[in-house]
Amino acid sequence: MDKGLVFDHLRIAHHGAALLALDATVAPGEVLTVMGPSGSGKSTLLAAIIGTLAPGFTLSGRITLDGTEITRLPPEQRRTGILFQDELLFPHLSVGGNLGFGLPPRLRGRARREKIDAALRDIGLEGFAKRDPATLSGGQKARVALMRMLLAEPRALLLDEPFSKLDAARRGQIRALVFERARAQGLPVLLVTHDPEDAAAAGGRVITLG
Amino acid sequence: MAFSLTRAAPALTLLALLGPVAAGLAGTLAPAFGLMPALGGTEASLDPFRALLGWPGLPRAATLSLFTGLAATLVSLALTVLICAGWQGTRAFAALERALSPLLSVPHAAAAFGLAFLIAPSGWIARLIALPLGWERPPDVLILQDPWGLSLIAGLVVKEMPFLLLMTLAALPALRPAQSLATAQALGYGRVTAWFKVILPRLYPQVRLPVYAVLAFSVSVVDVAMILGPGTPPPLAVQVLKWMNDPDLAMRFRAAAGALLLLALTLAALLLWRGGEIALARLSARWLVAGGRGHAERMLRGLGLGLGALSAALVLLGLVGLAAWSFAGLWRFPELLPQGWTLRSWMRHGPELLALFGQTLLIAATSSGIAMILTTACLEAEQRHGLRPGTRALWLLYLPLLVPQIAFLPGLQVAGLLTGLDGTLAAVIAVHVVFVLPYAFLSLSDPYRALDPRYAAVAHALGRGPSATFWRVRLPMLLRPWLTAAAVSAAVSVGQYLPTLLIGGGRVPTLTTEALALASGGDRRVIGVTALAQTSAAFLSFALALLIPALAWRNRRGMRHG
DSSP: OOOSEEEEEEEEEETTEEEEEEEEEEOTTOEEEEEOOTTSSHHHHHHHHHTOOOTTEEEEEEEEETTEEOTTSOGGGSOEEEEOSSOOOOTTSOHHHHHHHHSOTTSOHHHHHHHHHHHHHHTTOTTOTTSOGGGSOHHHHHHHHHHHHHHTOOSEEEEESTTTTSOHHHHHHHHHHHHHHHHHTTOOEEEEOSOHHHHHHHOSEEEEOO | OTTGGGTTHHHHHHHHHHHHHHHHHHHHHHHHTTOBGGGTBOSOOSHHHHHHHHOTTHHHHHHHHHHHHHHHHHHHHHHHHHHHHHHTTSHHHHHHHHHHHHHHHSOHHHHHHHHHHHHSTTSHHHHHHHHHHTOOSOOOOOOTTOTTOHHHHHHHHHHHHHHHHHHHHHHSGGGOHHHHHHHHHHTTOOHHHHIIIIIHHHHHHHHHHHHHHHHHHHHHOOHHHHHHSOSSSOOHHHHHHHHHTOSSTTHHHHHHHHHHHHHHHHHHHHHHHHHHHHHHHHHHHHHHHSOOOOSOHHHHHHHHHHHHHHHHHHHHHHHHHHHHHHTBSSOOTTOSSOSOBOSHHHHHHHHHHHHHHHHHHHHHHHHHHHHHHHHHHHHHHHHHHOOOOOHHHHHHHHHHHHSOHHHHHHHHHHHHHHHTOTTOHHHHHHHHHHHHHHHHHHHHHHHHHHSOHHHHHHHHHTTOOHHHHIIIIIHHHTHHHHHHHHHHHHHHHHHOOHHHHHHTTTSSOOHHHHHHHTTTTOOHHHHHHHHHHHHHHHHHHHHHHHHHHHHHTTTOGGGSOO
């Protein structure tokens, strides 16, 4: 059984025209950085992994996660966590509600609330459960988004330029937090970026598309 | 699965839209050629058309329909374009935008009555002139129901202009007008000219269908024409309805022939309009690049704002006029206000209107509810299965708005008679769905498609399936536009006259059929009470659409806009 995220002869075409090809293995705790200009298919690759490829794209080959092929699974069963450039906190839910949305349903009642409170403490936002996400700062939102993703117990972490909108001071902090958590939980990480600094901080292999 | 009907939704929706239209047209076609076994018409003949051509009022009625329809559409579109060209992005424009929803929700009939109360020889405007001049009697001029249909055109414009404005506002952002305008202005073009040269040519294709809908509606309108249009002869659509309601059932044949002629007239008007579009595009091709920077800019801007404000004021003052009459005691010409105020009219007609109010709301809630479920399911199918309608499907969606109501409702009534469904509440609700659905879809589709798809991607990545994503993310995030679309739908249902009258067979009365029944009587106090009740039924849904999100999201800043 191959642990981690494996791209086995992955080929993606758009209306028949070849778009990208990838053969790679991302071991647990490892970071693979994918770089390339816009239009090179970076976001298409991510969509293929999380299962939201638009009609018109065709995919061949396999993507496996901890030995299970996920290519044919519906998105919600793939357990591929993703962080986008925007935090995308659900604006209609409270901060605690957003974390609860990520938490699997088997935890109930008090245990659930305690887990959410502990998670908030963990990212330095103790007592923020009832807050409106719109009132948080950029760095706080980023931390909530990360924690929401981790609470869903993903088996891989995908990063779609998640640091590019943060100011310089926060960027280093959040970047360190994300990589540290991913390593601690033994998650394979795929980072898509066009910031060389991100790639350097990630410290893993770098693939260039396009 | 809570939402396994998403895959079938587009087909179901088209069936709900097109089934009645097709059945109705067939049911009109047969009697127009003499076929209607129930009335002894067993052989095809051209007698109904001979009878129609033998009616001396025909040339005038047909001309009137064409003229008022084309003129009302032209004026509405010109005003819409002028207002946008002169004022888009300014504070005055924002004010007009805010007035748009209430203006749209005023039912056509109520707006027409209000306008009539203002411009009639004994109306407020005449009184304002009469007081200083010392007239003691209303001037003897035919302003209301004038033979040229000018007041009818005015009544159509004040209601259709807001609709076109709304459609324009929905289409504009995708064209990034601010950038194009800034570029043109930097090249020395005046504001209005820049708008006409760089925005309008790209905008018009986007609003073409709504314009056609306005044209078809205006050519074949019945309720506004009964209130503001000339009487002898009336526009063709009104005359067809008269024949339909004639106690002599043989008149049904002539009515069917007339309905078919009206369909042909509508088609002719649409073709004429299309020809005009092509000619104008040819003629303007050189003008666009001839380099003229524009003149009379200030006059055009002033004209746009002035006429736009006047149009809004006519509707709003009309409502005030309705209210004044509904509470008026003795009110003599030329006094501007009644001598006393009284609740008598409301007390006398209140109980009866309350029952009608309930019936109107029941029909509006059910039909808009059905339309919203179908619309939501269709849009959800787009998200889940990529079943996105093409341009052709959009035409089908507009079909109930392009085919004149009077052309297919009589046929549908016959179908109702044959199946025993006529005159039932269910049949009225079903036919309301046909007219409500296009508006529900038009209102909801843009916000639905505009929602950032990454929210759904995040929900999926967090392990939530399509159903949970719909109920817990997409629907709550779209609560405001969803309720607005529902309110638009309900208001459209409240305003429906012809479908309620014909399919209800007079046995399903609503505030709208009641208000129109009063039109010929001319008792201003009853009309005021009824038309206001009708307007409040339409307003009610808009009030809810504003109130519910404001309460539900009072602690969510991110939900306040959009």
